[in-house]
Amino acid sequence: MHHTPGSSTKAPTEEDLIQARSGPKDGDGSMMQGEQLPAQDANLVDWDGPGDRTNPQNWNWKRKLLTTVVLSLCTFSVSFGSSILASAIGVLSTQFHVSPTVTTLNVTLYVLGFAAGPYVGRYWPLVIGYIGFMCFTVGVACAQNLHTIMICRFMQGAWGVATVTVTPGVFVDLWDIRTRGLATIAWAATIVIGPTMGPIIGSFTVKNESLGWRWTMWFTLIISAFFFVLVLAFFQETWGPIILQKKAKRLRYETKNWALHSKRDEAPVESRAILQKYGLKPWQMLIQEPILVAICLYNSLIYGVIYLTFEVGSPPAYPYTFGTVRGWEDGVSSLPFLSLLVGYLGAAVIQTIIHLQIIDKKLVKGLFWFAWTSSPNISWVPQVLAGPFIGCGINMVFVPCLNYLIECYLANANSALAANTIIRSAVAAAFPLFATPMFANLGVAWATSLLGFLCVAFIPAPIIFYLHGKKIRGWSKFAFDLKQ
DSSP states (O other): OOOOOOOOOOOOHHHHHHHHHTOOOTTOOOTTHHHHOOOOOOTTTTSTTTTTTGGGGGGHHHHHHHHHHHOOOOOOHHHHHHHGGGGGGHHHHHHHOOOHHHHTTHHHHHHHHGSSSOOOSSHHHHHHHEEEEEHHHHHHHHHHHHHHHHHHHHHHHHHHHHHHHHHHHHHHHOOOOTTTTHHHHHHHHHHHHHHHHHHHHHHHHHTTTTOOOOHHHHHHHHHHHHHHHHHHHHHEEEEEHHHHHHHHHHHHHHHHOOTOOOOGGGGGOOOHIIIIISHHHHHHHHHHHHHHHHHHHHHHHHHHHHHIIIOOOSSSSHHHIIIIITOTTTGGGGHHHHHHHHHHHHHHHHHHGSGGGHHHHHHHHHHHHHTTOSSSSSSSHHHHHHHHHHHHHHHHHHHHHHHHHHHHHHGHHHHHHHHHHHHHHHHHHHHGGGHHEEEEEEHHHHHHHHHHHHHHHTTTHHHHHHHHHHHTTTOOOOOOGOOO
16 A cells, blocks of 8 residues: 555554565565555555455455466476477487487477576566467477577577476465465476376377377477466466556556655666576575575486486386387387376375375385386286376475475575576486486386485485474575564
8 A cells, every 4th residue: 555644553463474474575675465564655655454455465266276277287388398309309310310319408408498597577577488488389390400409499498497487486476375385286296297298298299190290399389379378368467566566656647646656666677686686596595595405406306307217318217118128109108107197196185294204215115116017027017006106206205395495485486496496407407318328228127226226315305304404494594484
């Protein structure tokens, strides 16, 4: 609201503080989403009380839910695009007369692009980033040489990552602390479900002579374009400082009081400040935040497992073991990916009641199960049945890490998730490059077991976070819960 002379403010209640915590002060000094400023400037525009309907925290639940679903669908389309072209590695290798390892770069560069994309904002960064993603999707589909494919794949990831880095900030804007975790679970599941569905659709597309590998990109574009229409129809700005800035502008024209302004209007926007806050901040946090680095490294292992073992690479574990080892035909050999999907969905259901410190055991058991039932002399059934346990384990480690970072950093959630994306994408981008020698030389059993042993080594990680996380966060400069 805009304050008038003589107005008074009462001490905030506990409920006010909870509401304020769901939309904390940002680094530019803008007010909390729902915070009431002291009556010190009669021309300062703020929310019209704690029940202001323009405050995204006070939107009705249907509007909030629709926004969450739309952003989750956009994230799905970007993560789906990361792996769908992996099914064409062999075809691209033959067409452009290069080794399969070289064509694997189409996935590596896409995921690496995640580490180079935009990190800030809500509406316009997401819209512009998503448009860029679709444009470079067309670029891949129309490419006439391998260089163009590689460049456009990198740019696909760099622009598409806006959906990953913007969404956590939107959730902080919309949801209170009681429901934000549930929204994050649903959204984060799309990050792992997308790459799982990509190889299934891609393999059937590539093997169809009337379609071919280019249609993997046309299908991605069609899906993305449909979701983009939903964005334009239902997604609105959710960041409080921008909403209040627009409100101040509207009130100036309505009241002819040209002194009305928002907190954001008090400081001029300088390109250097934007670069510092939004371009360098994620890197600054990676250097200065021990708990962020620890979570990112832990999270990167799981993301790497997704992209090396089950989604991409040449040969990837699932198509390799069911296609090459068991002799299943193209397309059909990718169907066991559906067992992973069962695990992801199952994890989303039970996630909130399973303690983080026992999750790794599920992933480890699933990996060893898959590894030692890979022989063609053993029925395919037990190997497929390992999928739900692997998928469940992956998702139940991956999602709580994202939830932890959002709740820990709140006001800096976008930058924290951007830093997380930088680390995990860099790791995941490297994994497909050594998939070929790893699975070809060690075989499915020992290559997958190697990942299982690596996961065993990480079992103590969540216990350490649980026992010493508060102390490590105490060294933090950005963690929000330390500012209270």
